Amino acid sequence: MFFLLMVLSIVFSTATIAMILLIRRFYGNKLTAKWKYYMWFFLLISLTIPLLPIQYIDWKHSVPQANNSIMNTSQHSETSTSVNNGNWMNDFSYSVNRLDFTILSEIIFYGWMIGMVFFGVFAILAQVRIHRIKNASTTIENQDVRRLFARCKKSLGITQDLVMKESSVVTSPTTFGFFKTYILLPNDLDKSFSMREIELILLHELHHYKSKHVHVNYIFLVYQIMYWFHPLVWWAFKEMKLDREIACDAAVLHTLDRQSYKDYGNTLINFAHRYARFSSFHLTNQFFGSKTHLKKRIINIADYNGDSLPKKRKGIITCIFLSIVITIQVPVTAVTAEPNDYYDFDDDQPVYEDFSDDFGGYDGSFVLYSMQNEQYHIHNEEKGTLRMSPNSTYKPFSALFALEQNVISIDHSTLNWNGQPYAYNEWNRDQDLPSAMQHSVTWYFQELDKQVNEENIQSFLEKVDYGNHDLSGGIEEYWLESSLEISLIEQVQLLQDVYTNQFEFEEEHIQFLKDVMILEENDSGTLYGKTGTGNINGKHRNGLFIGFVETSNDTFFFATNIEENDHATGSKAAEITLDILNQKNIYHHRKEGKQNDT
Secondary structure (H helix, E strand, C coil), rough: EEEEEEEHHHHHHHHHHHHHHHHHHHHHHHHHHHHHHHCCCHHHHHHHHEEEEEEEHHCCCCCCCCCCCCEEEEECCCCCCCCCCCCCCCCCCCCCECCCHHHHHHHHHHHHHHHHHHHHHHHHHHHHHHHHHHHHHHEECHHHHHHHHHHHHHHHCCCCCEEEEEEECCCCEEEECCCCCCCECCHHHHCCCCHHHHHHHHHHHHHHHHHCCHHHHHHHHHHHCCCCCHHHHHHHHHHHHHHHHHHHHHHHHHHCHHHHHHHHHHHHHHHHCCCCCCCCCCCCEEECCHHHHHHHHHCCCCCHHHHHHHHHHCCCCCCCCHHHHHHHHHHHHHHHCCCCEEECCCCCCEECCCHHHHHHCCCEEEEEEECCCCCCEECCHHHHHHCCCHHHHHHHHHHHHHHCCCCCHHHHHHHHCCCCCCCHHHCCEECHHHHHHHHCHHHHHHHHHHHHHHHHHHHHHHHHCCCCCCCCCCCCCCCCCCCEEEEHHHHHHHHHHHHHCCCCCCCCHHHHHHHHEEEEEECCEEEEEEEEEEEEEEEEEEEEEEEEECCCCEEEEEEEECCCCCCCHHHHHHHHHHHHHHHHHCCCCCCCCCCCCC
């Protein structure tokens, strides 16, 4: 997921920067300096979107669903892993090859964190340096400058207590400070510049304060640290800083008469002449920048004609357009970055229980439903509503659809083995439905799907409301760690609906399906079920066990899932399920069962 977020952040931030540059090129000087500066704030919004938890918002009904982060390939293979934990608990896993970004995502995440720490430390050191310069600065003794400062504040309506000092370290008037604002002037500024020039300098710095540019500096710095890996973002922030100075120049010119424009421009040039060295401080607004930036500012001052109404209208239209572009990014980011699809569970009074001890170190969930009491018991609701690949737990439904479509029948369910050797001897022969279900013969159910055909399967999935109904993974692998997903709670609900034949399938088909799903019978009841193991690139990532227990006074439907990087098998999920059923005195498992199945 982090890998996807990183890719999205790069794509969207680059697209936003390109959009801003195109707009600036299209309008040229027909936009005011202020609106050119404001456009960069849309870049901040674009940079923020991938960091927000918007993936938890339900956009699935308004935006096409993106595919999983684990991408499909055309290759597949079988593994011969077999785990014996009981007579019917044999794992016949079918490995599928997928592009797995898990390791790459972890590497990128830790690399990103290291970069954040490095640039964060650099920013802290810069802040410490500013703090030292501030402490070493001295009070300006020239009373004329102090009175001029007070008049400038009053002319701009600034009543807050600002601190003006001078320092031998700074070579340009500098404004900084998050909680208390400081304006540092170079030492002996009054000996090098006229009072009129100093007045223009102070007006410039005070406009920085009035426009909250100091605080904006901190915000941009945070994003610069988070996007330290993106050179285009750094370049954009540099351009934004120039636009901010130009916007500040325009704000000063707006308060001056036209004859004073030349004085303001000359003041900048005088600084360039007297202070050829430019000091780059982070978190500060400086009156004088690089020579390239200075040249652009002088040109803008020379071309300044005020903020006309058409320019303002163009600025508003531009912001509306960028708002639409950014708004589109939100649902796209949410849906693309969120590989997980959750089922909206609305039962009023489920019982939540903690079976963590039974799960050992596995991350997973258990869902139980009592048909007699109409009561859910859930361990880990979030996982219980998370849709995941059904893997082999889908095979009973594949069989039911084939029966309904007359691809097979109760008396004639045999399919011929095509001669292709598989890793399990049990698979390398002709199969009927009982034997295919017992040994979880994947090729048998793939052949059923082909004969039922994709259009009819889609119709059946929608009829029974099977998870996300998604067949985009292809007719052979859509239920094998691919596009089709269903949550445990939906599995339990669907088992109950099929058990009671809510969809009005042929009654004899329902009974036949029950018969081939029987695993055990004893004094405590009859256990029906199907395990499933999600095997990606040879690793058992996803263990499942679904089914039901018929007792003398109730029928209990259950579904269990465990997840791990490896060793998460259907047989292990079955062990956990049986332990919980035993604890709840629902069903007492015995080692020898009637049927092998995974």
